[in-house]
Amino acid sequence: MTDRPVLAPTRGELAALLADARRAGRPVGLVPTMGALHEGHASLVREARARVGDGPVVVSVFVNPLQFGEGEDLDRYPRTLDADLDVCAREGVDVVFAPSVEEVYPGGVPAGSTSGMVTVEPGPLGSVLEGRSRPGHFAGVLTVVAKLFGLVRPDVAVFGQKDYQQLALIRRMAADLCLGVDVVGAETVREADGLALSSRNRYLDDEQRTEALALSRALHAAQEAAAYGLAPALDAARAELRAAKAVDLDYLEVTTPGLDSLPDPVPPGTEARVLVAARVGTTRLIDNMPLRIGAAPHDQTPDQQGDH
Amino acid sequence: MTDRPVLAPTRGELAALLADARRAGRPVGLVPTMGALHEGHASLVREARARVGDGPVVVSVFVNPLQFGEGEDLDRYPRTLDADLDVCAREGVDVVFAPSVEEVYPGGVPAGSTSGMVTVEPGPLGSVLEGRSRPGHFAGVLTVVAKLFGLVRPDVAVFGQKDYQQLALIRRMAADLCLGVDVVGAETVREADGLALSSRNRYLDDEQRTEALALSRALHAAQEAAAYGLAPALDAARAELRAAKAVDLDYLEVTTPGLDSLPDPVPPGTEARVLVAARVGTTRLIDNMPLRIGAAPHDQTPDQQGDH
Numbered sequence: 001m002t003d004r005p006v007l008a009p010t011r012g013e014l015a016a017l018l019a020d021a022r023r024a025g026r027p028v029g030l031v032p033t034m035g036a037l038h039e040g041h042a043s044l045v046r047e048a049r050a051r052v053g054d055g056p057v058v059v060s061v062f063v064n065p066l067q068f069g070e071g072e073d074l075d076r077y078p079r080t081l082d083a084d085l086d087v088c089a090r091e092g093v094d095v096v097f098a099p100s101v102e103e104v105y106p107g108g109v110p111a112g113s114t115s116g117m118v119t120v121e122p123g124p125l126g127s128v129l130e131g132r133s134r135p136g137h138f139a140g141v142l143t144v145v146a147k148l149f150g151l152v153r154p155d156v157a158v159f160g161q162k163d164y165q166q167l168a169l170i171r172r173m174a175a176d177l178c179l180g181v182d183v184v185g186a187e188t189v190r191e192a193d194g195l196a197l198s199s200r201n202r203y204l205d206d207e208q209r210t211e212a213l214a215l216s217r218a219l220h221a222a223q224e225a226a227a228y229g230l231a232p233a234l235d236a237a238r239a240e241l242r243a244a245k246a247v248d249l250d251y252l253e254v255t256t257p258g259l260d261s262l263p264d265p266v267p268p269g270t271e272a273r274v275l276v277a278a279r280v281g282t283t284r285l286i287d288n289m290p291l292r293i294g295a296a297p298h299d300q301t302p303d304q305q306g307d308h
Numbered sequence: 309m310t311d312r313p314v315l316a317p318t319r320g321e322l323a324a325l326l327a328d329a330r331r332a333g334r335p336v337g338l339v340p341t342m343g344a345l346h347e348g349h350a351s352l353v354r355e356a357r358a359r360v361g362d363g364p365v366v367v368s369v370f371v372n373p374l375q376f377g378e379g380e381d382l383d384r385y386p387r388t389l390d391a392d393l394d395v396c397a398r399e400g401v402d403v404v405f406a407p408s409v410e411e412v413y414p415g416g417v418p419a420g421s422t423s424g425m426v427t428v429e430p431g432p433l434g435s436v437l438e439g440r441s442r443p444g445h446f447a448g449v450l451t452v453v454a455k456l457f458g459l460v461r462p463d464v465a466v467f468g469q470k471d472y473q474q475l476a477l478i479r480r481m482a483a484d485l486c487l488g489v490d491v492v493g494a495e496t497v498r499e500a501d502g503l504a505l506s507s508r509n510r511y512l513d514d515e516q517r518t519e520a521l522a523l524s525r526a527l528h529a530a531q532e533a534a535a536y537g538l539a540p541a542l543d544a545a546r547a548e549l550r551a552a553k554a555v556d557l558d559y560l561e562v563t564t565p566g567l568d569s570l571p572d573p574v575p576p577g578t579e580a581r582v583l584v585a586a587r588v589g590t591t592r593l594i595d596n597m598p599l600r601i602g603a604a605p606h607d608q609t610p611d612q613q614g615d616h
Contacts, residue, residue: 025331
């Protein structure tokens, strides 16, 4: 049995709850979430705890309207604060910051993600991959994360690698705007069958959930085939995705770990990232995995590489 | 006699110098400057000192390339660090943070003000007035101020009202991104003849300096004539500016104190701001003053207003 964390619905209450730790110089950890917490979030909390020791761990629960585009799932996004508090209690979270929209945007939410207020501009990395399908999304994400960093003043903030581009952009923001926050990426948690945990998985019916497995299968296939080069990796992944009739592919891309374009040709042994986004029914899912291009999975020697 | 302030050329030295104050909970004051310090900057330092008491006052000296456009005066902008340190010594500044460009932009300065890195986007207020003549200027200003706030973590930061739009945008940034910094605007310091102090005044020769007085004369004329309405205020200011042949007007505008458009018609007694920008030779100068539209300067009664 653990105590429930203290719920802070306002900036003032949040600041008051963190004042003691601040005065005592204890580090503060933050796990920003949109709620609908699952085992993936729990793993982020454990990572934060490992980093701050006896300092407070704060989980923020806020469905940020600024990062949703028109026609996206802002209205139906699951809100489950009571269950979220249970998860946080089990994981020993100290403070749950669950503000209202008005508390975060006292001047109202600007129409369009970068008008009407001062916002954070992601730069070119914000317009590729997810950004191409979701214009304004990352401006909305970075702006709210900057706000949360300002309100919580964490020493460490933990994000999931499942939202890989988001993690990369938040890392860059922390560096480029000198936010003084150590941004940590935690590994994606998956179901036994490979499906990456996501709050949006609960939109899927049984049949769609089975079809959705094509995403992780495609990424694994790319990892395996990457030993033979970039084109085989992409072909193997595409074959898996094509076989799943209910999966409507948005993008499948292989980039550097920093999300830049790969050199052409790709030097053998290059570390890379394969990323996928697809719609299953009306549900948009994303996933990604690391891969190594032009090297066999098990310590291939340079001699063997020469065969491909 | 006062000791010279400690010069911190790097982030690390800056952080080390502020660590004691931080631990002791003493407030930190920041006066961001581009150097070439004059009595206007000295007044900002005194304002910061009044706010933080025995806490440290930091003056940053950094000519920020990101806020200069092509063809602007980045290269010839005056660099006078030794004299700046003397001014800071006289005013009892504790730390002068004077970083290199590489220290502030370790990844290089992006070409164009909002590409290549994560930046701060000013929103619509960044594209009017100064922003119309200087595209990207305020993105550059807000980005470097966000960085300085991140590196210094001030409780209070003091800016001059001479750069009125800059002050308004920095206030909005602090609020919209929850930076936790109290942004203070200090009154413009003027020469006895009315010229607003500016580091760029040193570009002017004697004749140009005399012509440049038309800016403050125009603003005063607008203040006086504002009793009779908006149009008379603008007319009076324009007449002064037209009379100065060497003054090439960029804009003359009257806005709300928050830089929004005035309502039409303007209700009597409306508080407003008159702003001017002009080129004198190759030197671009700006100035602004408060004014009150539709009320006589000395407690005019409603009856008297009826005459106009």
